Amino acid sequence: MCDTCGCNVTHGNRHLIEEGGKHAHTSDDHVAIEVLENLLSENDHQAAHNREHFERHGVLAINLMSSPGSGKTRLLERTIDHLKERYKIGVIEGDLETENDAQRIRDKGVPAVQITTGTACHLDAHMIHQALHQTPLDELDLLFIENVGNLVCPASFDLGQHLNVTLLSVTEGDDKPAKYPVIFRAADHVLITKSDLLPLLDDFDPDNAGQSLQQLAYKNPITLVSAKSDQGMDEWLDWLEAQLNQASATEPTTASV
Amino acid sequence: MHELSVCQSMLRQVEEIAQREQATSVERIVIQIGPLSGVVPELLQQAFTIARCGTRAEAAELVTQTQPVRVHCLQCGYDSDAQANRLLCAECGDYRTRLISGDELLLASVELTRN
Ligand SMILES: Nc1nc2c(ncn2[C@@H]2O[C@H](COP(=O)(O)OP(=O)(O)OP(=O)(O)O)[C@@H](O)[C@H]2O)c(=O)[nH]1
Ligand SMILES: [Mg+2]
Ligand SMILES: [Zn+2]
Numbered sequence A: 001m002c003d004t005c006g007c008n009v010t011h012g013n014r015h016l017i018e019e020g021g022k023h024a025h026t027s028d029d030h031v032a033i034e035v036l037e038n039l040l041s042e043n044d045h046q047a048a049h050n051r052e053h054f055e056r057h058g059v060l061a062i063n064l065m066s067s068p069g070s071g072k073t074r075l076l077e078r079t080i081d082h083l084k085e086r087y088k089i090g091v092i093e094g095d096l097e098t099e100n101d102a103q104r105i106r107d108k109g110v111p112a113v114q115i116t117t118g119t120a121c122h123l124d125a126h127m128i129h130q131a132l133h134q135t136p137l138d139e140l141d142l143l144f145i146e147n148v149g150n151l152v153c154p155a156s157f158d159l160g161q162h163l164n165v166t167l168l169s170v171t172e173g174d175d176k177p178a179k180y181p182v183i184f185r186a187a188d189h190v191l192i193t194k195s196d197l198l199p200l201l202d203d204f205d206p207d208n209a210g211q212s213l214q215q216l217a218y219k220n221p222i223t224l225v226s227a228k229s230d231q232g233m234d235e236w237l238d239w240l241e242a243q244l245n246q247a248s249a250t251e252p253t254t255a256s257v
Numbered sequence B: 001m002h003e004l005s006v007c008q009s010m011l012r013q014v015e016e017i018a019q020r021e022q023a024t025s026v027e028r029i030v031i032q033i034g035p036l037s038g039v040v041p042e043l044l045q046q047a048f049t050i051a052r053c054g055t056r057a058e059a060a061e062l063v064t065q066t067q068p069v070r071v072h073c074l075q076c077g078y079d080s081d082a083q084a085n086r087l088l089c090a091e092c093g094d095y096r097t098r099l100i101s102g103d104e105l106l107l108a109s110v111e112l113t114r115n
């Protein structure tokens, strides 16, 4: 699929088309070169390439991030229950070990690819690209990427997704956004999950979580949801549909890659 | 600990530049990191001492320039210093700000030796 995607600039040959950095010769055998390039430019290039795949197939890609066990897979299961009659959904699951999460998704009747990262505590754009080759992109409207449960590393690696959703469960502290600003700032929607447990937990105040997010200059939606009681599901699903409609309004008609 | 991945990616970039410049060794690598980049300079330094082995940067020094967190206020237009988890306008206190510095993760420059 990459042969025809039109992108053959690689890290190895890019210097042939771009001028090298500025040179400042301090002596004959010593040279200082100004680079000013992102440290993750390899990943960023691959992410841009992944985005091209999504766009050519008219697929909206959403990256879900949270601590381990905040409810990403269960939220996906419920979301699929609600939306699968209307949209064609696929999932890429990232975990350190096991196929369990992908199997839970397949049991819902939608295609899922499991990436097991072994020791890497995040997904990167290259892993996603490999998984894309096993994903029936031309059949999908919506692709969820469930990142490895971790509030630190996933935030640094662009995967080519269009939107980020960060989950914070009520069993975690409401000060999590202040402790992990990078991942919460990156969110296009923050979901406060497991809201059915709020009556049991007097130390989690959704307003405090909201204030903590506002201190990060966070301006996007915050929704309290429960994948168990379905509280807040309508708001979440409405938001998803709005994103899908917006994406299909701006995307060109699907071409095959 | 994704600093090792970041470091390996950086070293591949540096190797590529060194090769293009026909350099035998890399003396200095200067990077710019903001507190909101998600990369911790100390951890990157540690990863560097492991990852540089066997590369042209084996004896190189890694210099980190930490960038300040600064925001531009979308309400009053003021630019001010901020903290990573408190990105409010210092002038009017509004949260509707845009980050103007503090999320950098850049390879700024490299110093090479040819002989
Ligand atoms: N009460 C309640 N429990 C939930 C809810 N959502 C998830 N859980 C439970 O929380 C646990 C973890 O849920 P998962 O969906 O597996 O969490 P995850 O974020 O996918 O976990 P990792 O992939 O391991 O990071 C499971 O026992 C779920 O049943 C919810 O809305 N309410
Ligand atoms: Mg999961
Ligand atoms: Zn490709």
Ligand SMILES: [Zn+2]
Pocket: A007, A008, A009, A045, A046, A049
């Ligand atoms: Zn490419």
Ligand SMILES: [Zn+2]
Pocket: A120, A121, A122, A153, A154, B001, B002, B003
């Ligand atoms: Zn990591």
Ligand SMILES: [Zn+2]
Pocket: B073, B074, B075, B076, B077, B078, B089, B090, B091, B092, B093, B094
């Ligand atoms: Zn202001």
